Amino acid sequence: MIGTTGVVVTVEASVFKSTSKGDEAVRMSGLPDSVVNQAQTRVRSAMANSALLFPEKSVSVNFGPASLPTTGSAADLALAVTIMCADEMLPDQRLADTVLLAELGLDGSLRSVPGALPALLAAHRAGLKTAIVSPENAGEAALVGDMTILAPRNLSELVAWLHGQTELEPSKPTETAGTAASPHLPDLADLRGQPRARRALEIAAAGGHHMFMVGPPGSGKTMLAERLPSILPPLTDAEAVEVTSLHSLRGRFAGGRAELIRHAPFEAPHHSMTIQSLIGGGRHAGPGSLALAHRGVLFIDEAPEWRREVLDSLRQPLESGQVLVRRAESTVAYPARVLLVLAANPCPCAPNRPIECHCPPGDRKRYFGRISRPLRDRIDLRIDVEAPSASAILSDQVESEPSEPAAKRVAAARQVAADRWAEAGETWKLNCEVPGPALRSPRWRLPPTATGAADGLLRRERITARGYDRILKLAWTIADLREHARPTADDIDSAAELRLGYTIT
Ligand SMILES: [Zn+2]
Incomplete structure (x- = not known):
């Protein structure tokens, strides 16, 4: 192997x-x-x-x-x-x-x-x-x-x-194998309220943007992340075989039953995890959580609680889309194209209501500083997740939109992006894959009337050059979802807001 x-x-x-x-x-x-x-x-x-x-x-x-x-x-x-x-x-x-x-x-x-x-x-x-x-x-x-x-x-x-003394009965595939449905995925219909977070999930899914969710305990960060696979496109036959093979290498099908994994996987390793179990390796050099999340979601909850070197081991694979696992006499490469979702409490004391925070000044900044800047730089969008409002919880007669229509919008936006980049003779499929310089090149550059807000942030050094490029990528995804041919000033504003995690004034 x-x-x-x-x-x-x-x-x-x-x-x-x-x-x-x-x-x-x-x-x-x-x-x-x-x-x-x-x-x-x-x-x-x-x-x-x-x-x-x-x-x-x-x-x-x-x-x-x-x-x-x-x-x-x-x-x-x-x-x-x-x-x-x-x-x-x-x-x-x-x-x-x-x-x-x-x-x-x-x-x-x-x-x-x-x-x-x-x-x-x-x-x-x-x-x-x-x-x-x-x-x-x-x-x-x-x-x-x-x-x-x-x-x-x-x-x-x-x-x-x-010896020809007996016959062996050939095994048949498990009954459910080959069915297209993935009926057990958690659905967006379970959420109450949280329109901003829902929109952010849709944008992340449409453009393949890594995201960072900040919110108090009980605000539903895990619930949101778990529902991301339900709006990602189902796997093609070739992808299903590839993903199922990775899970097979990890020995996930012990017990005799197995079916092809036909939906985006979701992996949520715990912060006590070692580099080896995250990245892969060990006696048989099997894949770790990162490769098991290939073509799906890798959810890193309580990100500041992780050991820095463990989280930093994600940097190179996030860039290259594959993870190299070294063992005694060889190196094994596993595919690892994941949508990374980091989550954190707003501060170390993590109160249920922000007003109850008793952290000394500076602690909050240090807390997020535990996640290295190069890793944070790879995150395109950041949202503050608030616990659903009382009215949203009480208004049970108002139906929450299920995943299906959102998944359709995501698929449509992905198609628009893939067609655009293909027509331009490029190999990119998702907006997250487009290099920043390409978006600033004459062919794709947007007029200053559109980029004004982001230009201002860059001039005032509120964002880095890398941050500027991330805003452009997000803006293209937002435009694709809103069916705009090119990002408008409004799309750029929305993108900047998602990049910074707050409304720009
Ligand atoms: Zn606090």
Whole structure:
């Protein structure tokens, strides 16, 4: 497995009579001893507990291509079966065009491995027709489609099948797989009031703008962020496979059931999280929360409470759209195009009503200063979230607008932007991807009558050059949502307000 792309590994074994006593060893080419020893222990034990005799001979195993790091235990089953076939204990007729993918338990059971979906997709691309996996991986494996999935519970069942003594029932995809609906997404209809916050969500979704929400506890920041996926476009087939593969690599489908993820994912890691669990890595170099939020929302609540270096590890991936995970002998790249939503209380004491704040002067500034400036600079819009007003809560007869019409407006605005940049011969799809200098170039520059408010802020040094560009990007998204061909003075004003988090005077 390299990133989310699987590579088919061929296992070859030769078994020959030992020349001298004590030479009955297993040799595997190009692998560290620790990996070889662990695999050998599992395979020997699994065979012994399945009443199968491990050859008392020299065994030599080759993995190809040899340059690939073959870590983990996914090759256990292939290793056991290859050795038995090489020793002529097993017939191999039923193994034509077949991939074997499972860890072996010491008792001989087949165990699930992370990343079964991308691994089998690679096998399918390589022309293999049948996959033998553990029952726990069967649901995920069936998502590949057009491949026969066999899931014996243990080595004995597989051996009986290889001898032609029994048949194995092919696994079918989980019932709900393939349905387009994503009925469990939290919906905007659950919100009461909060028109400003709703509008900000719509703008963030339409332009792909990262956002920062500031508000007292109980003002509904989490509730708002959780509803962002419901107005983002559903994933295309290719995106669904890519996102589901990332979740498969994290082992999210243990238990046997699996369906393609067809909507923007939502990940809300806790502030106690380490860099490794946010960015990815560890024993199998699996994806972290950031990559799991790919094509969806990464929600960082209580942002000032996070360790600075942990949050700062997001900077490079936010820029490049991919995250590099280093491990001992290689680096793995996972896609990581996310919409980042940061949230924070207005101050360290976090009272329910702002009037009750007892923070000494300066504490508030220091509190936000815990989030590094380079990270804050990547946030396009900021909103103050207030708890819904009493009248909004009480007026239950007034229906809140559900997500569907908002999602339609978002989709329409995204289409307008994508068409505009495509017609101009550019590769950008979302307004957030357009570089600042391009927006200030003669082709896209707006007249001073439109940009006046932002120009003034820049001249008075209330915003940086980067901040100015962010306002332009937001203004294009606001114009797309309002069906303006180009941003107007009003669109620029709204953008500046969203950038600064307050109304400009
Ligand atoms: Zn306070």
